[in-house]
Amino acid sequence: MRNLKWGVFLTLTISGAIFGAVVALAQSPASQSPASQTPVSQSPVSQSPVTLQKVKTELANGERLYAQHCADCHGADLQGGLGSNLVDDIWTLAQTNTEIARLIALGDADVGMPEFTDVLSGGEILDVLDYIRNQKPKQKIKAATDADMVGDHLVNTAVWLDGLETPWSMVFLDKSHALITEKTGRLRRVVDGTLRDKPVVGTPAVWNGGQGGLLDLAIDPDYADNGWIYLTFSHPLKPGSDKAMTKLVRGKLTGNVWSDEQVLFEAKPEHYMKGRVHFGSRITFDDEGHVFFSVGERGQKDMAQDVMRPNGKVHRLMRDGSIPKDNPFAQQADAYPSIYSYGNRNPQGLIWTSGVLWETEHGPKGGDELNIIKSGANYGWPVISYGRNYSGTELTPYTHMKGMEQPISQWTPSIAANGLELVSGEMFKEWNGYLLAGALKYKELRLIKIDGKKYISEQILLKGRGRVRDITMGPDGAIYVILNKPGQVLRLTPKRDVK
Ligand code: HEC
Incomplete structure (x- = not known):
């Protein structure tokens, strides 16, 4: 019985x-x-x-x-x-x-x-x-607040470009050509270190407001052969609409004209929403033909846990926009098949290296995270977090929960982690394999030492020059730092042997 x-x-x-x-x-x-x-x-x-x-x-x-x-x-x-x-x-x-x-x-x-x-x-x-x-003995991830100030004697800092309007992302096409997105919606060309006055013609119309606008920029790993350039931006539902959502397209540059545009990802119309915050986004590629891009939760916390919503996620597509068969939610009715991970708050750093997809995301008040993104994994927002409400009150009592991922490292107080790059090349060879993360709020560039999938330590490489929005390694091996305010690009070179 x-x-x-x-x-x-x-x-x-x-x-x-x-x-x-x-x-x-x-x-x-x-x-x-x-x-x-x-x-x-x-x-x-x-x-x-x-x-x-x-x-x-x-x-x-x-x-x-x-x-x-x-x-x-x-x-x-x-x-x-x-x-x-x-x-x-x-x-x-x-x-x-x-x-x-x-x-x-x-x-x-x-x-x-x-x-x-x-x-x-x-x-x-x-x-x-x-x-x-949920009562297992918990080992809290220590906050990385005590970064050493070591920058000034290690790097020379020069202003490489000036006069940009809220630059968001930069990429080098080759030794002498670069592209920069400005949040307001302009794609700017740089030729031999000189900013061209006329923006590229024919780029998509963006919803420019709050944290939205023209956002990330990346080139195909086979750019030299195929010419594809990828853009994410806040896309208005209709011209003039106050509802928007992060969208991914790719296109080509023919002279000064954006052409051959293909839509790779677009949210369902019913999932466009009002609100000025948390669009993400960053774009990166692995060496298996995938493109990854991130979408913030748009200020709608609980939607980050809902795989029927595109926001609060890292997505993965084939480079032509088709869905990889082994995407974790590809077979689930009503889920966005492009979703790769969920429970992400506002990811604005994404880089793939040696089989590991590194991500940084903004926490609320405290609890910015450095994560390794895995297929189908739940990063816990807003159920677990090391942060608090902006008002200082408790957001969640939980930092851990079974079935939810822990960050590799976290920053409390928040640094406003923005932009992520991998150090490579001869010029900074001592730091090869380290990560560079922007700290928008602290006006810092952080150099993060990692060992495989482990966080070791970090240093402040640059401080007080402006709000760091993005970082990119140049073909010359120098580190280029994009400041959204003032609208500049800095070029960093080693002062002496870096250790
Ligand atoms: C009267 C005492 C008593 C109460 C009350 C009691 N338990 Fe137990 N429980 C035991 C004993 C004794 C064992 C077996 C211990 C052993 O095998 O060493 C046990 C075993 C268990 C196990 C198995 C642990 C294992 O290693 O597999 C679980 C789970 C458990 N209890 C949960 C509970 C929960 C939940 C409650 C309350 C709803 C509860 N128990 C109330 C005495 C109690």
């Missing part, structure tokens, strides 16, 4: 919404490799987005029930007593969430674990389980 009862309970809860966060967290694609992934249409992520409010309520409920029914035997701190330690990650009677929930319901008379079927409802058992699962 008992088993029958339990069977009914399981069936009801699995089919019901109550299964909520426990299953969503336990079965999040983050914990699965793409090959072993269960059909994503079964994932409850899209049906029931993990909202902070929901998780908070469930965990608070779990905590209360634990104190009432379990703490006597398992300890107020879950470290054990008469019953076993529940936070040492050693499970002897049950392993999976389903097995543990079943054990709590049915008990085990042989070892002295009582049954709770008549005391707790199915939903309550899942809340307790969720609470236990």
Whole structure:
């Protein structure tokens, strides 16, 4: 009889919404490799987005029930007593969430674990389980605030270009040609270090307001052969509309004319929205024919958890805009098939190197993140964060949660991480493989030492010259730093042997 009862309970809860966060967290694609992934249409992520409010309520409920029914035997701190330690990650009677929930319901008379079927409802058992699962000893990621000030004696800084209007991104086409986007919507050409007066003609119309406008710029890895140039921008739903969304196109430059434009990504019209913030975006490529680009959550926090929405995500496409077959949500009805990762707040740094996709994103007040982006992974915004509300009040009590990724490093207070580049080339060969990150707010350029997928340390390379928007390595090996205010490009060269 008992088993029958339990069977009914399981069936009801699995089919019901109550299964909520426990299953969503336990079965999040983050914990699965793409090959072993269960059909994503079964994932409850899209049906029931993990909202902070929901998780908070469930965990608070779990905590209360634990104190009432379990703490006597398992300890107020879950470290054990008469019953076993529940936070040492050693499970002897049950392993999976389903097995543990079943054990709590049915008990085990042989070892002295009582049954709770008549005391707790199915939903309550899942809340307790969720609470236990989230109480593991946590190692917080230390905030990288104590960066050493070492810059001035290491690099020479020269103003390379001046007179730009809110420049956003720069890329070199070859030794003597470069392109720069200005947020206002202009694509500018630079020839032999001189800015051409006339912007490129025929580039897409952008929604220029708040943080939106003409944003990132990148060239195809095979640019020399195919001439493709990629742009992201805030695209107005209709001319004059106040609704906009981040869009990705590619096109070619013929003289001073933008031509052959192809739309690679566009949100569904119903997903365009008002609001002036968090468009992302950055573009980068791997060496397997993919293009990655990021879209901020547009100030709609919970949408970052919803894979039926394009915002708060890193996307992946083939370079011609088609969907890679192994994209994590490609088979899930109603999901954006281009989504590669979710739970991202406002990613404005993205670079691929040696098989690793590095990303930086703005936190709210504190909690800017350096992440490694993985297929199908959930980066947790807004359920977990090291940041607080802008008002200083608590945004979420959680920095960790099962099924959600930890940053590789985080910045509290926020530096306003913007732009990410990999040091390469002869000129700065001592720093090859390091990352360069812009700190918009602190008017700094940070040099981040990494080792494989590990964060080691960081230094401030440049300070007080302006708001750093983007960084690019030049074909000459120098570091070019794009300042959105004043509208300049700086050129950094080594002062002496860098160590
Ligand atoms: C009367 C004491 C008592 C109470 C109350 C009690 N437990 Fe237990 N529990 C035990 C004992 C004893 C064991 C077995 C310990 C062992 O095998 O070393 C156990 C085992 C467990 C296990 C299995 C651990 C493993 O390693 O596999 C879980 C999970 C568990 N309890 C959860 C709970 C939860 C949740 C509650 C409250 C709803 C609860 N218990 C209430 C005594 C209790």
